[in-house]
Amino acid sequence: MSAGRGLDRRRVLQAAAAGVIASIGGCAVRSAGSSSAARVVVVGGGYGGATAAKYLRLLSGGRLDVVLVEPDPAFVSCPLSNLVLGGSRTMADITRPYTTLERAHGVRLVHDRVDRIDLAQRIAILGSGQRLNYDKLVLSPGVEMVWDSVAGLRAASEQGRIVQAWKAGPETATLRRQLEAMPDGGVFAIAIPETPYRCPPGPYERACQVAHYFKSAKPKSKVLILDANEDVTSKGPLFKRVWAESYAGMIEYRPQHKASAVDAAAGLVKFEVQDDVRADVLNVLPTMRAGAVAVQSGLANANGRWCLVNYLNFESTAARHVHVLGDSIQVAPAMPKSGHMANGHAKVAAAAIVAELADAEIDPAPMLTNTCYSFVDDQRAIHVASVHEYVAAERTFKTVAGSGGLSSAANELEGRYGWNWARTIWADALA
Amino acid sequence: MRAFRTTLLASLSALVAAHASAAPSAADQEALRLRSLASTCAQCHGTDGRPVADSIVPPLAGRPEAETVQQLLAFKAGTRASTVMTQLAKGYSDAQIRQLAGYFAAQR
Numbered sequence: 001m002s003a004g005r006g007l008d009r010r011r012v013l014q015a016a017a018a019g020v021i022a023s024i025g026g027c028a029v030r031s032a033g034s035s036s037a038a039r040v041v042v043v044g045g046g047y048g049g050a051t052a053a054k055y056l057r058l059l060s061g062g063r064l065d066v067v068l069v070e071p072d073p074a075f076v077s078c079p080l081s082n083l084v085l086g087g088s089r090t091m092a093d094i095t096r097p098y099t100t101l102e103r104a105h106g107v108r109l110v111h112d113r114v115d116r117i118d119l120a121q122r123i124a125i126l127g128s129g130q131r132l133n134y135d136k137l138v139l140s141p142g143v144e145m146v147w148d149s150v151a152g153l154r155a156a157s158e159q160g161r162i163v164q165a166w167k168a169g170p171e172t173a174t175l176r177r178q179l180e181a182m183p184d185g186g187v188f189a190i191a192i193p194e195t196p197y198r199c200p201p202g203p204y205e206r207a208c209q210v211a212h213y214f215k216s217a218k219p220k221s222k223v224l225i226l227d228a229n230e231d232v233t234s235k236g237p238l239f240k241r242v243w244a245e246s247y248a249g250m251i252e253y254r255p256q257h258k259a260s261a262v263d264a265a266a267g268l269v270k271f272e273v274q275d276d277v278r279a280d281v282l283n284v285l286p287t288m289r290a291g292a293v294a295v296q297s298g299l300a301n302a303n304g305r306w307c308l309v310n311y312l313n314f315e316s317t318a319a320r321h322v323h324v325l326g327d328s329i330q331v332a333p334a335m336p337k338s339g340h341m342a343n344g345h346a347k348v349a350a351a352a353i354v355a356e357l358a359d360a361e362i363d364p365a366p367m368l369t370n371t372c373y374s375f376v377d378d379q380r381a382i383h384v385a386s387v388h389e390y391v392a393a394e395r396t397f398k399t400v401a402g403s404g405g406l407s408s409a410a411n412e413l414e415g416r417y418g419w420n421w422a423r424t425i426w427a428d429a430l431a
Numbered sequence: 432m433r434a435f436r437t438t439l440l441a442s443l444s445a446l447v448a449a450h451a452s453a454a455p456s457a458a459d460q461e462a463l464r465l466r467s468l469a470s471t472c473a474q475c476h477g478t479d480g481r482p483v484a485d486s487i488v489p490p491l492a493g494r495p496e497a498e499t500v501q502q503l504l505a506f507k508a509g510t511r512a513s514t515v516m517t518q519l520a521k522g523y524s525d526a527q528i529r530q531l532a533g534y535f536a537a538q539r
Contacts, residue, residue, distance in 0.1 A: 054478075055470070132491070173437045187536075209515070315467060338463050343474055343521040344471065344474075347467060347470045347471070348467065350468075351467040354463065355455075355460070355463060360455035360459065360463065363463070363464045363467055366467065367468060369472075369474070369519060369522070371474065371475060371519070383514065385517055385519055386518075386522070387519055387521070387522020387523065389522070394447070400523075402521065403518060403522030404518050404521075404522065405517075407514065413514065414514055416487055417487070417514060420476050420483075420486055420487050420488060421474065423483050423486075424473075424474065424475055424476070424477055424482065424483050427483045
């Protein structure tokens with residue numbers, strides 16, 4: 001942390017305030033062999049991709065041509081989407097427009113999906129057939145469900161009978177309607193895959209939200225948590241205390257239940273070892289892996305599931321000029337697959353891309369934080385927080401010794417902070 | 432807002448003029464590193480420390496440097512009560528805390 005010591009501190013701060021790349025050899029940010037600005041194509045407008053698009057423009061002083069490719073018309077947040085299931089928030093509450101990225105930051109938005117990537121020629125080929133040349137590609141495609149891990153699940157999901165709602169959007173609304181249609185005295189069951197999966201505490205928060213809804217609307221109903229893991233994978237003691245104190249007799253937790261098949265017509269989940277479970281509303285989450293475009297492009301080089309990256313700049317170890325962010329990567333130790341973390345990945349990658357394109361040195365000691373709130377009812381939340389530093393000797397991120405921690409108990413103050421976090425990080429990514 | 436824009440434009444054009452064809456200087460690289468470090472606060476405090484409307488967490492932009500250093504060190508030591516800030520402040524060195532405070536004080 002001594003790099004700034006010999007420098008004129010005032011100039012550093014001025015440069016930082018001005019939009020840094022303006023000071024980094026303005027002419028250097030050029031596309032190789034071309035007189036136009038270098039182009040970065042960002043694939044996926046979630047927490048990682050939207051943040052990357054904005055910060056690439058900010059950190060380059062608007063000198064990079066940034067194209068964001070995202071099929072959905074608006075940003076819908078996965079964090080807090082469980083509150084829609086609980087009934088205290090609406091889809092509109094967790095939806096924000098992408099248009100601010102265009103108007104305020106000059107990002108070019110293309111509402112399409114990327115079908116294929118030509119890694120050798122550096123071209124992203126879109127669903128429309130449009131071909132986007134890139135100098136750098138930022139890939140933030142989220143997760144893909146591994147349907148074959150649970151027999152019968154793909155068909156049940158396509159028919160809308162057993163939805164996942166693990167990407168917030170139409171399935172969130174569908175699952176809420178199924179809960180509303182369920183008779184009092186019914187059973188909601190959520191099946192959790194083995195780690196790693198997107199949003200470790202998400203399933204346990206969802207169980208709380210559904211139970212919160214049942215408590216007032218259908219008090220004779222039950223919530224079953226069927227977990228493939230040995231124990232609750234995140235905030236365990238905090239969740240268990242809430243289940244005992246607020247949802248006793250309603251929420252039941254069963255570890256070591258790895259789903260192997262579903263029978264949607266009979267409302268059944270089958271397990272590798274344990275007995276079948278019947279439920280009125282089933283929410284079965286299969287094994288997850290990197291987003292489809294990453295897998296199809298050969299970038300999921302960790303067991304065919306996740307993308308190995310150089311943590312200094314999030315460049316894929318399988319392809320030069322391709323940077324992978326968020327839930328798709330093979331994580332460093334104690335690094336959760338969370339929206340907050342994807343936002344952090346995006347900033348490290350954006351700064352590294354801007355530096356590299358300007359022939360500047362990449363920050364040798366990037367930092368990441370994570371703050372994750374889980375709502376246990378409509379008001380109270382619990383959090384887990386951590387700080388991660390790049391450890392050069394081990395070429396990975398590690399949590400800073402002594403940092404991080406959890407809530408002492410669920411409380412309303414953290415519920416207010418949780419909602420404030422959401423509004424702020426959405427603005428940090430989009431506005 | 433106008434004052435901010437004027438300051439920003441002045442420093443921007445000065446820097447572009449000074450470095451139009453030069454290789455990136457150590458100061459420029461340090462500025463990029465500093466802004467990246469500060470962006471680790473933005474998820475809760477807003478981009479460059481500017482909060483969203485009706486935010487219940489304090490703004491960092493424009494806050495006097497000494498005040499921010501004092502608060503962050505108090506969080507780090509656990510002498511100021513908090514929910515997440517003690518846990519996060521313990522993840523930053525005292526040198527990083529001073530750099531962050533300087534960065535946010537320079538934001539208008």
